[in-house]
Amino acid sequence: MGEVFAGRYELVDPIGRGGAGAVWRAWDHRRKRYVAAKVLQQSDAHALLRFVREQALRIDHPHVLAPTSWAADDDQVMFAMDLVRGGSLAHLIGDYGALPPRLVCGLLDQLLAGLTAVHAEDVVHRDIKPANILLDATGTGRPHLRLSDFGIAMRKGEPRLTDTAYVVGTPGYFAPEQMLGAEPDFPADLYAVGLVGLYLLTGRKPDSQALLTAYEHGVPDAPDPVPEPLWQVLGGLLQPDPHARFRTATGARKALAGALELLDAGVTLPLGRTIDTVEVLDQIGPLPQGYGPDGPRTPASPGAAHEPAAPPLPSAEASTTGSFHLAPPTPVRPPAPHPEPRPSAPVTGTPSPTPLLPAAAFPAPGAHPAEPFGPAGGSATPARRGGPPVVVAVPVLALALLCFAVGVWALTQS
CATH class of the missing domain: 3.30.200.20 (Phosphorylase Kinase; domain 1)
Structure with a gap:
């Protein structure tokens, strides 16, 4: 995970x-x-x-x-x-190229609606560009746009985090006044909306410097393939002078709605197709192994069924020191009955620790010494009965004789 x-x-x-x-x-x-x-x-x-x-x-x-x-x-x-899974407007243009004007009007209307809410909070976005405008994965349904990435946004009147000589934003989508170090304001966002509109209609990044040059002699003619009604809106958004530009996103939306009424429903694309919409697919891709639609899978995932099962571990009991001792195996019943063992003396003092070897490796108290050590067999050689083993008696007898001889020698010397 x-x-x-x-x-x-x-x-x-x-x-x-x-x-x-x-x-x-x-x-x-x-x-x-x-x-x-x-x-x-x-x-x-x-x-x-x-x-x-x-x-x-x-x-x-x-x-x-x-x-x-x-x-x-x-x-x-x-x-x-x-x-948001559908990628950005940059992905959409990469897939389809230039979009039909009627569809562009719908996308710009959604963008301006979101920007209206942002400006209502006294926030200037300052980085409106195709890569920051995301799309839900709606398939062939109506595209749904989301304005994102407020990393350099600021409320009007807040202190700036950069020097006034340093311009924050994405090159190519600056308003002219931004390049001159003006305080961030709503018309700068609206200028970027106009550049985004040109990008959607032409399928390529606008040349902002060429636009500034064209405006030196008044509002230029509509560039190909922008329809004249829609250019009236974009031209108003792209005015180099912020005071001649649309002042609010709401005002731009109203002008866009009027332009939409003048547009034909169908527009032929370069590929020869006539469309009013596009297909917005999931751009994120499948989930990696171990995850499903409902989140991380449990350890018993489907892939685990193909793995060999681990051998069963022996039963264990924990000691007081934290180590583990093997549990004694099941004892083997002797082949013939034996006399009952004498009761052992009660245990006193501190009990001995649990042995590390299986308990069946040691004869039980009172068990006949001739019995096997455990279920594995071990040594089954019987011990002698009726006294100490020979290996013990011989050295004792020799020691007694030596002591007797020493005693006799001492008496003779006295």
């Missing part, structure tokens, strides 16, 4: 990496569901402060992917959010 973070989030497999850390698919043991977990190293104060800002966001909106919880463990911090 994977590493369990802060006793709750089990990291399953990495699904992405950003500038601030890795994103993992994780199992939330408390809520019993898979989530996306962004894990960051506590490497510097700025990264930690950005983490605190991002995890503090609690924007509940269907088109916003904000953190739902956070945790810290040793030198790492992480926050969890919903797991």
Whole structure:
């Protein structure tokens, strides 16, 4: 199984990496569901402060992917959010190329709806780009968009974590005023929305510098293949002067709805197909071994059935020292009855420790010495009866004779 973070989030497999850390698919043991977990190293104060800002966001909106919880463990911090499986707008363009204007209007409307909720919290996103706009895996159904990655977002009026001469964001999606060091504001986000719209309609990253040059002589003509009604909206979003731009996401949505009414329902793509939607598939991939739709599998997983069973262990009893002693095997009943043994004297004092060898290796008290040592047989040679063994009697007799001879010699000398 994977590493369990802060006793709750089990990291399953990495699904992405950003500038601030890795994103993992994780199992939330408390809520019993898979989530996306962004894990960051506590490497510097700025990264930690950005983490605190991002995890503090609690924007509940269907088109916003904000953190739902956070945790810290040793030198790492992480926050969890919903797991969105359909990839990003960058994946979608990579699969389909330029999208039909009517579909682009639907996607931009969802993006502006989510941005309305973000701006309502006085938060400026500052990093709107195709890779940060995720899609649920809806198949052939209506695409569902989620604005994500609030790593450099900030509330208006909060102190900036970087020097004013340093521009934060993704090159190519900056608003002109950002390049001049202006304070983050909502129109900068709306400029990035206009660039995203051009990306979806053309299938390639916009040339922001060429746009600035074109606006030096007023609003340029609609570039191919952008329809004129839709260009009226995008042109208003891409105004270099933030005061001439749409001021709110709500105002841009209203203009987009008017443009949509003027568009035809079907638009022919370069491949010759006429579509109004696309297929958004699961981009994350299957779960690794040991995990299922309901979380980590139990140790008795299906793969374990193909492994050979381990041999049974002998029964054991724990000693007071923590080691284990083998339990005595079942004794073998003697072939013939014997007289009852005399009762042994009561045991006094401290009992002897349990022997490490099986108890059957020693004759039981009162057992006939001629019996085998144990069930394995051992030595069955009978001992002599009626006195001490010969090997003991001979040395004793010799010692007695020696003592007698010494005594006689002493008497003769006196």
